[in-house]
Amino acid sequence: MHAYRSHTCAELTAANAGQTVRLSGWVHRVRDHGGVLFIDLRDHYGITQVLCDGDSAAFAALEKVRAEWVIRIDGTVKLRDESLINPKIPTGEIEVYARAVEVLGAVEGDLPLPVFGEQDYPEETRLTYRFLDLRREGLHNKMMLRSNVVRSIRNRMWDAGFNEFQTPIITASSPEGARDFLVPSRLHPGKFYALPQAPQQFKQLIMVAGFDRYFQIAPCFRDEDPRADRSPTDFYQLDLEMSFIEQEDVFAAVQPVIQGLFEEFGAGKRVDPEWPRIAYRDSLLWYGSDKPDLRNPIKMQVVSEHFAGSGFAIFAKLLEQEGTEIRAIPAPTGGSRKFCDRMNAFAQSQGLPGMGYIFWRKGDDGAMEAAGPLAKNIGPERTEAIRLQLGLGEGDAAFFLGGKPETFEAVAGRARNEIGRELGLTEEGVFKFAWIVDFPMYEKTDEGKIDFSHNPFSMPQGGLEALSGNPLDVLGYQYDLACNGYELVSGAIRNHDLAIMYKAFELAGYPKEEVEKRFGGMVKAFKYGAPPHGGCAAGIDRIVMLLADEINIREVIMFPMNQRAEDLMMNAPSEPTNEQLRELRLRVLPKEA
Numbered sequence: 200m201h202a203y204r205s206h207t208c209a210e211l212t213a214a215n216a217g218q219t220v221r222l223s224g225w226v227h228r229v230r231d232h233g234g235v236l237f238i239d240l241r242d243h244y245g246i247t248q249v250l251c252d253g254d255s256a257a258f259a260a261l262e263k264v265r266a267e268w269v270i271r272i273d274g275t276v277k278l279r280d281e282s283l284i285n286p287k288i289p290t291g292e293i294e295v296y297a298r299a300v301e302v303l304g305a306v307e308g309d310l311p312l313p314v315f316g317e318q319d320y321p322e323e324t325r326l327t328y329r330f331l332d333l334r335r336e337g338l339h340n341k342m343m344l345r346s347n348v349v350r351s352i353r354n355r356m357w358d359a360g361f362n363e364f365q366t367p368i369i370t371a372s373s374p375e376g377a378r379d380f381l382v383p384s385r386l387h388p389g390k391f392y393a394l395p396q397a398p399q400q401f402k403q404l405i406m407v408a409g410f411d412r413y414f415q416i417a418p419c420f421r422d423e424d425p426r427a428d429r430s431p432t433d434f435y436q437l438d439l440e441m442s443f444i445e446q447e448d449v450f451a452a453v454q455p456v457i458q459g460l461f462e463e464f465g466a467g468k469r470v471d472p473e474w475p476r477i478a479y480r481d482s483l484l485w486y487g488s489d490k491p492d493l494r495n496p497i498k499m500q501v502v503s504e505h506f507a508g509s510g511f512a513i514f515a516k517l518l519e520q521e522g523t524e525i526r527a528i529p530a531p532t533g534g535s536r537k538f539c540d541r542m543n544a545f546a547q548s549q550g551l552p553g554m555g556y557i558f559w560r561k562g563d564d565g566a567m568e569a570a571g572p573l574a575k576n577i578g579p580e581r582t583e584a585i586r587l588q589l590g591l592g593e594g595d596a597a598f599f600l601g602g603k604p605e606t607f608e609a610v611a612g613r614a615r616n617e618i619g620r621e622l623g624l625t626e627e628g629v630f631k632f633a634w635i636v637d638f639p640m641y642e643k644t645d646e647g648k649i650d651f652s653h654n655p656f657s658m659p660q661g662g663l664e665a666l667s668g669n670p671l672d673v674l675g676y677q678y679d680l681a682c683n684g685y686e687l688v689s690g691a692i693r694n695h696d697l698a699i700m701y702k703a704f705e706l707a708g709y710p711k712e713e714v715e716k717r718f719g720g721m722v723k724a725f726k727y728g729a730p731p732h733g734g735c736a737a738g739i740d741r742i743v744m745l746l747a748d749e750i751n752i753r754e755v756i757m758f759p760m761n762q763r764a765e766d767l768m769m770n771a772p773s774e775p776t777n778e779q780l781r782e783l784r785l786r787v788l789p790k791e792a
Contacts, residue, residue: 203271203303209245213292215276220295222247223271223303225334226264228315236261238297240272243339247290249274251297260300267314267334269304272297322753327767329758341755345743348464349416352437352739355456361412361439366401368418372717373400378422380432388784394420394433397736399656400721402440403693406732407724414439416739422764427751428685428741431764440734446676446692449733450474450634453688457680457737461630464746469629474680478637483604484526487612489638492684493631495619499611502527502599505585511555511576517601525601526611529589530618533596534558538621539571542598545617549610551600557582558596567593616684630682630745638677641670641706651707653677656721657691658733659703666702676733687742690735697725 203223211220224242238249238261249272251261257272264270274295285291311327312320314334325332332338353363372379372393379393395401397419405413417438425431437456441448454474461470475493482489485498503524506514517523533539539556546554555573562568569582589597598614600607619625640659642652649670657675659665665673680688694700700722704714715722743755753759760766780786 207244208240208242208247209289211247211276211290211293211295213278216278216293218276219273220276221271221273222249222295224269225314226266226268226270228266229264231262237294238264240270240295245290246288248279248285248294249297250277250294255297257297257300260302261297264300264302265306267306267310267331268302271301271303273299322761323767326753326759326761329768333757338754341743341747341749342757344464344747345739345755345757348460348743348746349739351460351463352416352456355459356414356437356439359412359452359456361414362410363415364405364410364413365415366395366398366405366417368394370395370401373397380420380422383783383785385783396421397436398438399654400718402438402734403656403695403721403732404724406440406442406693407727407729411442412439413441413734417736425760425762425764428744430740430752430756430759431762432760435739437737437739438734439736440732442730442732444692444731444733446636446678446733449678449690449692449735453680453735453737454632457632457687457742460742461682461746465630466746466748467628471629471631474632474634476634476636479635479639480637482633482635483608487608487610487615488684489635489679490681490684490686491612491633491635492616492619492625493633493681494626494629494683495616496624496626497529497531497615497619499526499528499615500589501525502585502588505581505588506577506599506601509577509581511573514555514599514601522603523601524604525599526604526607527585527589528554528598528600528611528615528618529591530596530598530622531591531624532594532622533618534560534594535596536570539596539598541621542614542618546598546600546610546614549613551607551610554614555599556596557585557599559586559591559593561593571596573599632680632682632687635679635681636677637674638679639671640673640675640677640703643671648708649706654689654691655704655707656693656700658694658696659699662696663699663702666699666706670706678735680735680737682745685741685745686738687745688735688737690733692731692733695725695729695731697722700725 200221205221208222208224222240224240227239227241227246230237234253236251239246240249251258272295274297276293277296279292279294312324312331314331317335317337333342369382369392373396377396379396382392382394384390384392398417402413415438417436418433419436420433423429423431441452458470479489482491487499501524503518506525507518509515514525539558543553557569557571557574559567559569574582585597591597600611638653640652641649644650653675654677657677660674660676676692678690679686694703701711701714740752740756744752747755749755
């Protein structure tokens with residue numbers, strides 16, 4: 200017999216009754232029924248109930264074991280009494296009568312967190328003892344979901360004609376929109392490598408090298424501020440690139456892979472097959488976000504004309520300023536003062552003075568009337584025009600925000616989501632996708648400079664000619680895929696023309712010499728025949744987070760950092776030794792007071 204097991208803890212059934220078996224695993228739970236011990240033995244695969252009484256030579260040893268001890272059991276498979284069958288587990292028809300036991304790994308002291316059950320524990324404890332946390336069924340299942348998702352991605356990509364290649368982990372710095380993790384060079388003192396924020400340049404060079412369809416499950420490293428849906432240090436993405444294609448070809452390649460994943464692992468939730476294309480500008484207008492949650496049917500609209508010159512002085516004066524507008528958030532079935540006051544308080548909690556509102560109700564004479572402070576200020580003719588534009592009726596409401604869109608757009612988007620949830624308008628049990636397209640190539644920074652707003656290697660719509668006008672008007676062949684309020688995919692058709700590339704970077708403040716210095720490999724490659732190409736990357740962690748119905752990305756990463764970018768289990772980051780610093784010719788400056 201094998202040294203540790205003849206079967207796994209999920210393998211034995213009624214067909215094995217009477218057999219002598221050997222099992223190894225962790226003690227999940229011990230129940231002492233007065234001279235009879237019941238032990239749930241757990242391994243990666245499942246649980247088997249072990250039975251032992253005073254007649255067994257193993258009884259004295261098994262009395263000493265506690266939760267999470269690792270033991271080996273030799274015993275005989277017995278059928279359970281019919282009334283004791285557990286249909287919830289594959290081994291529920293049998294139990295193993297223990298005849299011998301060996302302790303393979305005892306637990307010293309008390310467990311810092313229990314494995315049996317799914318009790319909430321402080322994240323600090325869970326991350327410090329992640330190896331215990333991972334033994335818990337819920338988290339264990341999420342890791343297996345992640346593993347199966349990655350396997351399915353690979354199979355789908357190979358089936359679609361893509362080839363998997365690996366790109367370097369130690370490379371040069373690249374402007375991907377986040378801070379680099381720098382790696383000092385021992386052989387070249389004073390110089391630094393960077394961990395790749397993405398395999399962007401390498402995958403483009405793979406296309407220049409003549410490989411037609413590339414993919415990899417790529418680790419990416421970005422020194423970012425943490426969020427619930429983003430890791431502060433590293434993440435994995437499905438990275439892909441294709442040659443001789445246009446934007447629609449990327450969409451056609453990606454949709455079957457992502458849609459198939461969500462159908463396979465979405466736990467029965469419906470996957471909407473319609474993936475609309477929404478312009479970036481429209482997405483911000485309608486949803487207040489470039490990653491809209493289309494489960495919520497509410498679309499915001501511009502209603503400035505109804506407030507211009509009106510009796511509501513705040514909005515009327517606001518509209519006299521250049522670049523301002525008033526937007527309405529329709530709220531079907533939200534027509535009560537109580538609900539409107541609650542949403543007004545929500546806006547205040549988001550840092551705004553509040554939201555104006557109008558709601559429509561049945562008047563004393565039985566006719567529909569508009570109510571609320573705004574209705575009184577602008578009069579019945581304007582309120583009726585607003586109602587007709589928004590397609591609202593009795594029992595409905597609308598909320599209003601004004602100013603320069605960039606100052607209130609994000610809050611308006613959150614308010615739209617809150618209204619959809621509160622009123623039960625947001626559809627449950629479904630994944631809804633949308634391609635967000637026509638992103639602006641450039642944006643103005645807080646310092647008033649022009650910089651890339653998205654991927655700097657994207658092809659501008661209109662080519663070189665488009666770059667001769669106002670940079671803020673230039674759109675790129677750039678696209679994101681949104682699902683249920685999260686960005687899952689980001690990509691672009693690449694700039695493969697050196698003249699266009701030089702001009703694009705020049706507008707962002709990078710002279711030709713700087714481009715050649717920082718991106719010498721790509722510049723050199725583009726001089727030797729670069730094909731039109733494009734691609735995208737899909738966030739593995741975020742995909743699994745959605746499939747697992749989680750809102751915290753750390754719940755689907757095996758060994759995550761905490762929100763302060765610390766690994767509490769491995770004590771990283773750590774202080775280097777003086778010897779390491781001398782070898783790298785580095786000096787650590789003291790912290791500023």
